[in-house]
Amino acid sequence: MRSATAKFNRWFGAAGLLVAGLFLSGCGHLYYADPNPSQPYAFPGSTPSRATPMASASVGSQATAYQPGSVQPVLPANPALPSGQNTLVAVPPSTGVPPSTGTPSAAASDASGGSSLLRVGDSVSITFSDTPQPIQPLITTIGEDGRLTGLPLGVSVQAGGKTPTQVQEDIQKAYVPRYFLHLTANVKADLRVYFVGGEVRLPNRQTYAGDMTVLRAIDTAGGFTDFANRRKIELRRANGQSFTINANDARKHPNLDLPVYPNDQVWVPKKGAFGF
Numbered sequence: 001m002r003s004a005t006a007k008f009n010r011w012f013g014a015a016g017l018l019v020a021g022l023f024l025s026g027c028g029h030l031y032y033a034d035p036n037p038s039q040p041y042a043f044p045g046s047t048p049s050r051a052t053p054m055a056s057a058s059v060g061s062q063a064t065a066y067q068p069g070s071v072q073p074v075l076p077a078n079p080a081l082p083s084g085q086n087t088l089v090a091v092p093p094s095t096g097v098p099p100s101t102g103t104p105s106a107a108a109s110d111a112s113g114g115s116s117l118l119r120v121g122d123s124v125s126i127t128f129s130d131t132p133q134p135i136q137p138l139i140t141t142i143g144e145d146g147r148l149t150g151l152p153l154g155v156s157v158q159a160g161g162k163t164p165t166q167v168q169e170d171i172q173k174a175y176v177p178r179y180f181l182h183l184t185a186n187v188k189a190d191l192r193v194y195f196v197g198g199e200v201r202l203p204n205r206q207t208y209a210g211d212m213t214v215l216r217a218i219d220t221a222g223g224f225t226d227f228a229n230r231r232k233i234e235l236r237r238a239n240g241q242s243f244t245i246n247a248n249d250a251r252k253h254p255n256l257d258l259p260v261y262p263n264d265q266v267w268v269p270k271k272g273a274f275g276f
Contacts (some may be wrong), residue, residue, distance in 0.1 A: 125139050
């Protein structure tokens with residue numbers, strides 16, 4: 001009995017050593033199987049299928065795989081990186097990347113618009129700053145040639161048809177660097193008005209809205225009274241010039257209906273004893 005037991009123990013021990021040796025020798029050949037190999041295993045007689053590679057974004061030297069349900073990568077060109085590499089920018093799938101137009105939108109243009117263009121006869125206030133010595137503010141009028149004169153040191157600039165911002169820039173260019181190293185000009189258009197008086201029904205100061213003529217100015221003042229001398233209407237310019245207009249002739253020949261500028265005055269005299 002003892003002999004049989006000893007034989008069994010020797011046989012069992014040998015079998016255990018054999019199993020342990022096989023186990024230990026097999027660990028050296030274990031490896032991690034890539035679930036997404038670049039070349040999938042093909043069984044004998046079959047052709048390996050080429051699966052579509054997963055989308056990836058190159059960031060430097062690392063590849064970032066796109067995972068379904070995550071933020072979709074958008075890759076704008078980045079000239080600072082080597083050729084073929086881009087900067088990863090995350091954009092939610094629900095949004096798009098707006099195309100670049102390359103030009104500023106209309107909202108980025110001058111907010112003042114065309115209605116703020118300076119005109120002949122406009123009175124403007126000009127202030128100066130950033131100069132070594134203070135320069136006194138001044139108020140001047142745009143002449144019929146469209147220029148602003150009377151600026152310090154005999155400078156004049158074109159102002160008619162431009163915005164105050166453009167005139168400010170032109171004034172600065174006229175002074176810097178010829179006269180000053182630094183100068184800032186601020187141009188502000190005064191209230192635009194013209195005056196209609198004499199024999200009109202509503203003599204008063206009128207707001208200037210542009211494209212005004214003598215006959216239109218009289219219409220804005222309610223028209224002629226019964227005592228108006230329509231053949232000797234006087235137009236007095238802000239610069240001191242004076243013109244006489246015959247309303248009857250001006251209605252027949254529109255070129256005789258002279259334009260009215262800001263700060264001009266239209267005066268309708270009264271008829272004389274004999275209607276003249």
